[in-house]
Structure formats: structure tokens, C-alpha cells
Amino acid sequence: MAARTEHEVLATELRWTIAVVASVALISLAILWAGLVHFINPPSNLETIDPTKVHLSPEFTEANLGTRVDEGGRVTTRIVTAQFAFIPPCVVVPADEPVTLRLVSPDVIHGVLVTGTNVNTMVVPGYVSQVHTVFQKTGDLLMPCHEYCGIGHSQMWSTVRVVPKAEFKPGPDGRALCEKP
Amino acid sequence: MKSLERLTLAHLWTAFIAFAVACVFGLWQMLARSPIPTPGFTPSNYFISVTAHGAAMAYVLTTFFIMGFGYFTAETALQRPLPGKRIAWAAFGVGLLGVVMAVVPVLLGRASVLYTFYPPLTGSAWFYIGLVLVVASSWVWCAIMIVAMRQWKRANPGRPVPLAMYATVANAILWLWTTVGVTVELVFQVIPAALGLVDTVDVGLSRTLFSWTLHAIVYFWLFPAYIAFYTMAPEAAGGRLYSDTMGRLSFILFVLYSLPVGMHHLFMDPEHSTGFKFVQMTLTVLVTVPTLLTIFTISASMEFAGRLRGGKGLFGWIGALPWERPMVLATGLAFFMLWFGGGGGLINMSYGMNAMVHNTSWVTAHFHLIFGGTVVIMYFAIAYAIWPQLTGREAPSLRAQRIQLWLWAIGMMVMTLPWHYLGLQGQWRRVAQFDYANPIIAAWGSWVVVSVAGGAMLLASALLFIWNLAAFHRARTPVQAPFRFALAIHPPERVPASLNGFGLWNALVAVLMLVAYGYPIAQFFIHDRPVAVVHRVDGAQP
Structure with missing residues (x-):
């Protein structure tokens, strides 16, 4: 040099x-x-929600959780992440179709990823986290909580069941539920 | 033993004892997450261990090491007595008190919030107050470093501040800026919650304030390694530093660009818009510049040394380097790990690609490789280089030092390469155990066991390191030559005022921070953001 x-x-x-x-x-x-x-x-949404009133909001009341197809055919999956469980613990989604995940926390910070996909977001109390994705592989995928949320954190995980488009059959109210594994 | 040596040794031994204990915790955590049965395992013990490991490595090892090395550098590089030694000892006492205050509740399981706190989770107030005391003691160190440089400049008008000291003061200034975020979070949000004065926390704000600290703190840790690259490795290799000016520029760029970039830790967060995430991502790309400049300048310095020793041809100088010297060996191993760690870091900061790896083992692998690997191996090399001066004795065995460094580097690679792979497979962070009966997770088992083997090598290396340091204190051979920092090939006789002080750069940091963090923090006060209810982890009644 x-x-x-x-x-x-x-x-x-x-x-x-x-x-x-x-x-x-x-x-x-x-x-x-x-x-x-x-x-x-990155999944930036900036939509707020009062964490103490999540269960009272029309959107995140228990009867509206899980996957729902609206009149326009859009697929939205709503999940509450709470210490130390996902509600519902299993969601079903169609493959090869745009899906919007909406997640809220009523208590502390959580976070989710879906193994084998690029779905990844923090769930911060006070905000609605939103992720748009298309699931390409069918089968049961793991959706764990990936942010430390307390002593039971390791037991906090759920299932995303990706089914072929033809087998995705929402009920008359537009809701689709996981059948028993 | 002289007073500077005592002061430095007190800090460095505190740092390294915390480090060795934290390594034991680390290996136990890896066992817990593996398919191997683990003695003493409960989820509660696991999160005690993670909190202790993280806090000891991130706050105790680093802060005490940097303070001790800074005191040593100030007196050795400036060749004048360190000002305020009594104040330095008082600050050491406060810091040590803070460590004890923080450690006790952690070990009692009353502060299992990890070293990153995660409010609204709330543990014992003693934990947070103890950590604030550690930070406060490091502020005293910052003040002493700045005063020492000022006094020297007054006594030597117009002369360039020796590079090692210039870099040390750069780090002190960086640290003063860095600690603002976490201190505000702790003092105004977390500690009032822990004391039961408030029962809610604005989580978006606390995460944003912590992100202010979260990236620059890593550069605070990294500075000693870079100081060693520039001012110790060339001398150890038998050569000189290629360019003193580039060293100054690199340290200035670290001060500028390691601060307004912390939001890249919040790419996956909902409380910030893509716009500000993009701005901070762009600034993050710029922080790679000083590292790339350093790689070049240090490689050139090493080439210079190798050719002086008779190395010929395009690569012949590499073989001609004195690899048997621990500082040269550590620099080579640190650079090797830097290629992997830096490459992984580029993926982490890449805005969209971050979704692939956020909060997976990939990230754990990344910071273990770049901090635990590149940086901590240089802490070892610095210790080996200055311990003769501190104790007045020569090392009984350089071979034991070389074995220790090799063991650390190999162990780090064996531990972190499987973690990178597992992260890409979706293995997530911060859990106490995995259900290996699940078919997705079962496939990870053998790689997890490989990484445990790496962890065992790291613990062995850490213990050998402590043994090697203790060997100096028992040794009988008096020190041969006094310690000195490396000179540049062309030592500067004068440098522009901007490269000899920090006034201009402080003003620029203020502007950059206003642009990067002004609105992202102000939004929590302008708009009405919902707050979260405090969740105690220490069993205290609200």
C-alpha cells in the first residue's frame, strides 16, 4: 500500500x-x-385501541375473532394476543390469496411470527398491528409469541392452518373456524 | 502498585468477574432450550438467568471495562496524571452499589423483565434504580475523560490529541447522548410504575425512548475494540497505523450515525409510520461507512507491518505477520467474525427483509457474533496487552492466551452459525424451552445441540481467560518494556480544529436527532395515545 x-x-x-x-x-x-x-x-399501521377495552370493541369481541370473509371477498383474520394464549388458538386461512392479519393485545407487549413465512409483527398494547400476506404453503404452521411477555411466554403459541383455496369454506356469516385437529 | 493501576484493575476485575458468571448462566440457558435434560430447570429460573446474563454482559462487563480502560488510556496516552482520581473512586463505589442493588432482586426472581425491561411488565424498583446508579457512575467517567482532554489541550496548544484519547472522548460524548433515552424512560416511566406512583405506561413512548439508546449503546461497547484496532494492533504487529486522520474521521462518524438510527429496532412495531422507519434505515446504512473505512485502514496497517517483516507478493504479508502475539491474533479473529456479523447486520437493517428475521434466533446470533465475538475478543486482547503494565509482571504463557482466543472464536462460530440457520427456519427468541415433540421443532433439535457445544467452548474459554489474568498476579518476571500506543506512519503535526474536538459534531448530532426522533417522540404528546396497565412480575400488590 x-x-x-x-x-x-x-x-x-x-x-x-x-x-x-x-x-x-x-x-x-x-x-x-x-x-x-x-x-x-415493514408493518406500520398507527391505528390505536384502548387496551383495557379490547373485548368491548365491536371488532375484537370474541364472536368476531378468527377468520372472516367480508362482502367484497376480502379475508381478514383477527387475533387477540394475551398473557399467555392466542384467542383463538387456531386460525384457518386460504392459500394463494391475500390475507390481512389484525392483532391486538389487552395487556403487555407480545409479538408474532409464522414459521416458514415472512409474517412478523410486534403487538404493542394500545395499537392494532396489521400484516398483509399471501400464504403459499398449505399445512399447519406455528405462530408463537416471539416477545417476552412474562413467566408463561414459552407456552404461548398458536396454529395457522393454511388450506387449499378449494377447501376454504366460510360459513353463511363469513366466518371460517379451525376444525378440531 | 500505583494509584492509576489500582483504579483500572478494580474496574476491569469487576467487569470480568461479571462476565465469567454471566457465561455460566448463558450455557445453562442453552441447555434449557435444547433437547438435553437440564438440572434446575423451571421457566422462572430461566428468565432469572436471561435477565442476569443480559444485564451482566450488557451493563456490567461493558460499562466497567470501558471506564477502566478509559482511565488507563487517559493517563497513558496523554502522559500526565489522571484528574479527579478520588471522584473516579467514588463513582466506582456508586456503580458497584448499583450492581448489587440490581443483582439481588434479579436473583430473587423479583425483576425478571430481561435487560430490556418491556414495560408495562414491571419488577422491583431496586433493579431499575441500581441500573440508573451504574449509568450515573459512567457519567462521572465521561466528565473526567472530557476534563482530562481539555487540560491536555491547554497544556499543548495546537497539538493533535493522541488518537487513543480522542477516540475515548468520542465514546464518552457518544455515551452521554446515548444514555438520555433509557434514563428518561427509567426515571419518568418505569421507576414511577415500579414504585406504585402510577399504574399505567405509554408503551409506544417507552419503546421509542429505549430505541434511542438501543443502537448507540452497541457502539459504546464497540469503541474499545476499534481503539485497539487503531492504536494497539499496528504496534503489536511491528508496524504503524496507516492513517491517523482516517481514525479520527471513523470515530466522528460513529458519534454522528450510531444515534439517529435506533428505530431500526422498531421496524416491526405498529406505533411508527413507514416514513420515519425509512429515514432511520437510511441513516443506519451510513453507519456501515466507518466500519468499512476501519477495515481498510487496519488491513493497510497490517500489510505495512507484514512487508516490514519481509512479506512479499500480493498476500505474502499476511503470513509474515507475528500471529503468535495475542493482539495480532485477536485482531485477525475479530475481523473474521466481523465479516459474518456485519453481513448479518446488513440484513437486519434492511427495512423489508427485517420481517424475515425479527425476534428469531438469527438476531440473537447476530449480536452474539458481533458483540460477543468481534468486540469481546478485543476486550481480551486489550486486557492481555495492558495487564503487564497494570501488574508490573510479564505473562508466564502466551500460548495459554492464544489457546483462549482460538477457543473463543471457534466456540462463537459453532454457537452462532446454527442460530443463524435456526432463525431463518423460524426459531423464535426468549423462550425457556421448546416442544421437541412438535414435528416443525423436532427438526431443529440436532442444530440446537451443536450450538450447545459452541457454548461449552465459550465457557471453557471464559474460565481460561480468568485463569490467564490471575497468572499475571502470580508471575515473577518483571515487565520488560513500558506499554505504548501505536504511532501513525506519518504522525500528524497539526489537525483541523474539527478533528481535534467535538463542538461541531455535537451540534450535528443534535440536528440529526431532531430530524430522526423529534416527531416520533413528539407524537406521543401531540396525539392522545392509549396507555397500558402496569403488570407486576414481582408479586407486589399495586
């Missing part, structure tokens, strides 16, 4: 700095591209 004078040292460092800045710019552009063109963004 050239080092006869301080000037030579700095010229060498400058060439490397240009290479660094160029690669960093390239990485940023790739991320920007994924966000703007492919809509790959």
Missing part, C-alpha cells in the same frame, strides 16, 4: 471511500426499489 507521504495515504483512503459510498448507495437503492416497486415495507 502506497505510503510514502501523508498525501499518498489520503489519496488511497479516498479511493476506498468512494468504493464504500458507492456500495452503500447501491444497497440503499435496492431497499428503496423493494419498498416502492414491490411494496415490501
Whole structure:
């Protein structure tokens, strides 16, 4: 490495700095591209809900939890994550179709991921977390709580049952429930 | 033994004893999560262990090591007595008191909230107050570092502050900025809840304040490793630092860009918009710049040393380096782990890709590799380099030091490569045990066992490290040559004022923080955000 004078040292460092800045710019552009063109963004929702009144809200009352298909055919799965269980403990969703997951916490911070997919969000008391996804693999997937929420955290997990589109049969009220495993 | 040596040893021994104990906890946790039966396992014990392991490694090892090394650097690099030694001892006492106050409730199971707190979970107030005392004692250290540099500059007008001290003061300033977030969270939100003064917490705000601290704290931990790269490794290799100016620039860039980026820990959170997440992601990309500059400058310094020792050809200089010296070996191993850890970090910070790995074992693997690997192996090397000066004795065996460093690096790779893989398979974090009867989880079992073997190597290495340090105190050979920091190939005679102080950079940090965190924090006061009810984990009645 050239080092006869301080000037030579700095010229060498400058060439490397240009290479660094160029690669960093390239990485940023790739991320920007994924966000703007492919809509790959983190699950930011900024929708609030009073954690002490979750069970009284029309949307997250027990009779409305789980998967529901609305008049427009949109599939929405609503889940309450609470110390130390998911309500309901199993949800059924169709494969190869857009599904919106909406999750709330009535008590402390939780978080969920679905194994083998990119579904991942924190569930913070006070906010409705929302994730849009398309499940591609069928079968029973694990959906554990991935954020420490207290002594029973390790036992807090649930099932996402992905069924082929043809076998996904919501009832007359639009709700679809897990049959017994 | 002289007073500086006593002060430094008190800090470093506190740090390393906490470290060794935390390694024992760490291995036990890995056993608990594996299919292997584990003695003493209950979920309650597990979360006691995680809290103790995290707090000891993140707050005690790091803070005490950095303070002790800073005191040593101030007197050795500036070649004048450290100002305020009595105050430094008082601060050490306060910090130690804080550690005891925090440890007791943790071990009693009354503060199992992990080292990241997670309000509205709330443990014993003693835990949080103890940690605030540790932070307060480190603020005293920051003040002493700044005063020491000022006094030196007054006595040496126009001369550049020695690089090791310039970097140490950069870290002190970074730490003052960094601790604002967590201290505000603890003092105004968590401790009032723990004392029963309030019964609700604004969780969005507390998470945002913690994120302020959460990334820059890692750079606070990392600074000593970089100080060693720039000012110790070139000397140990028998060469000189390639560029003093680039060292200064890298340390300044760390001060600037490790702060306004903490929201990348909240990519998966609902309380912030994609806009601010994107802004902080962009700033996060920039914090890779000083690391990439450092890799180049240190590699160039090593090449210079290798060629001085007769290394020829494109890569011949690598073989010519004195790898038998612990500092050179540790630098090589740290760089090796940095490639893996840094590469993983690029994925974590990538905004959309983060969803693939957030809160999985991938993340645990990432920070163990980059902090436990790259950074802590340099803490070992620094200790080996300055212990002769501290004790006045030479090490009885460099071979034992080399074995310890190799064992640490190999153990870290064996532990974290399976964790990265398991994280991609969806293995999640922070659970006490897995149900290996579940077919999805059963497939992970053998990789988990491999990682336990890595953990066992790490514990063996940690114990050997303590043994190696103790060996100095028993040794009889007096120290051969006094310790000195590396010089640059062309030591600067003058540097611009901006590269010799921090006024300008403090102003820029303030602007960046206003842009990155101004509205994200203000939103919790402008808009009416729902609050969460306090959930006690210590059994106390509200």
C-alpha cells in the first residue's frame, strides 16, 4: 500500500471511500426499489385501541375473532394476543390469496411470527398491528409469541392452518373456524 | 502498585468477574432450550438467568471495562496524571452499589423483565434504580475523560490529541447522548410504575425512548475494540497505523450515525409510520461507512507491518505477520467474525427483509457474533496487552492466551452459525424451552445441540481467560518494556480544529436527532395515545 507521504495515504483512503459510498448507495437503492416497486415495507399501521377495552370493541369481541370473509371477498383474520394464549388458538386461512392479519393485545407487549413465512409483527398494547400476506404453503404452521411477555411466554403459541383455496369454506356469516385437529 | 493501576484493575476485575458468571448462566440457558435434560430447570429460573446474563454482559462487563480502560488510556496516552482520581473512586463505589442493588432482586426472581425491561411488565424498583446508579457512575467517567482532554489541550496548544484519547472522548460524548433515552424512560416511566406512583405506561413512548439508546449503546461497547484496532494492533504487529486522520474521521462518524438510527429496532412495531422507519434505515446504512473505512485502514496497517517483516507478493504479508502475539491474533479473529456479523447486520437493517428475521434466533446470533465475538475478543486482547503494565509482571504463557482466543472464536462460530440457520427456519427468541415433540421443532433439535457445544467452548474459554489474568498476579518476571500506543506512519503535526474536538459534531448530532426522533417522540404528546396497565412480575400488590 502506497505510503510514502501523508498525501499518498489520503489519496488511497479516498479511493476506498468512494468504493464504500458507492456500495452503500447501491444497497440503499435496492431497499428503496423493494419498498416502492414491490411494496415490501415493514408493518406500520398507527391505528390505536384502548387496551383495557379490547373485548368491548365491536371488532375484537370474541364472536368476531378468527377468520372472516367480508362482502367484497376480502379475508381478514383477527387475533387477540394475551398473557399467555392466542384467542383463538387456531386460525384457518386460504392459500394463494391475500390475507390481512389484525392483532391486538389487552395487556403487555407480545409479538408474532409464522414459521416458514415472512409474517412478523410486534403487538404493542394500545395499537392494532396489521400484516398483509399471501400464504403459499398449505399445512399447519406455528405462530408463537416471539416477545417476552412474562413467566408463561414459552407456552404461548398458536396454529395457522393454511388450506387449499378449494377447501376454504366460510360459513353463511363469513366466518371460517379451525376444525378440531 | 500505583494509584492509576489500582483504579483500572478494580474496574476491569469487576467487569470480568461479571462476565465469567454471566457465561455460566448463558450455557445453562442453552441447555434449557435444547433437547438435553437440564438440572434446575423451571421457566422462572430461566428468565432469572436471561435477565442476569443480559444485564451482566450488557451493563456490567461493558460499562466497567470501558471506564477502566478509559482511565488507563487517559493517563497513558496523554502522559500526565489522571484528574479527579478520588471522584473516579467514588463513582466506582456508586456503580458497584448499583450492581448489587440490581443483582439481588434479579436473583430473587423479583425483576425478571430481561435487560430490556418491556414495560408495562414491571419488577422491583431496586433493579431499575441500581441500573440508573451504574449509568450515573459512567457519567462521572465521561466528565473526567472530557476534563482530562481539555487540560491536555491547554497544556499543548495546537497539538493533535493522541488518537487513543480522542477516540475515548468520542465514546464518552457518544455515551452521554446515548444514555438520555433509557434514563428518561427509567426515571419518568418505569421507576414511577415500579414504585406504585402510577399504574399505567405509554408503551409506544417507552419503546421509542429505549430505541434511542438501543443502537448507540452497541457502539459504546464497540469503541474499545476499534481503539485497539487503531492504536494497539499496528504496534503489536511491528508496524504503524496507516492513517491517523482516517481514525479520527471513523470515530466522528460513529458519534454522528450510531444515534439517529435506533428505530431500526422498531421496524416491526405498529406505533411508527413507514416514513420515519425509512429515514432511520437510511441513516443506519451510513453507519456501515466507518466500519468499512476501519477495515481498510487496519488491513493497510497490517500489510505495512507484514512487508516490514519481509512479506512479499500480493498476500505474502499476511503470513509474515507475528500471529503468535495475542493482539495480532485477536485482531485477525475479530475481523473474521466481523465479516459474518456485519453481513448479518446488513440484513437486519434492511427495512423489508427485517420481517424475515425479527425476534428469531438469527438476531440473537447476530449480536452474539458481533458483540460477543468481534468486540469481546478485543476486550481480551486489550486486557492481555495492558495487564503487564497494570501488574508490573510479564505473562508466564502466551500460548495459554492464544489457546483462549482460538477457543473463543471457534466456540462463537459453532454457537452462532446454527442460530443463524435456526432463525431463518423460524426459531423464535426468549423462550425457556421448546416442544421437541412438535414435528416443525423436532427438526431443529440436532442444530440446537451443536450450538450447545459452541457454548461449552465459550465457557471453557471464559474460565481460561480468568485463569490467564490471575497468572499475571502470580508471575515473577518483571515487565520488560513500558506499554505504548501505536504511532501513525506519518504522525500528524497539526489537525483541523474539527478533528481535534467535538463542538461541531455535537451540534450535528443534535440536528440529526431532531430530524430522526423529534416527531416520533413528539407524537406521543401531540396525539392522545392509549396507555397500558402496569403488570407486576414481582408479586407486589399495586
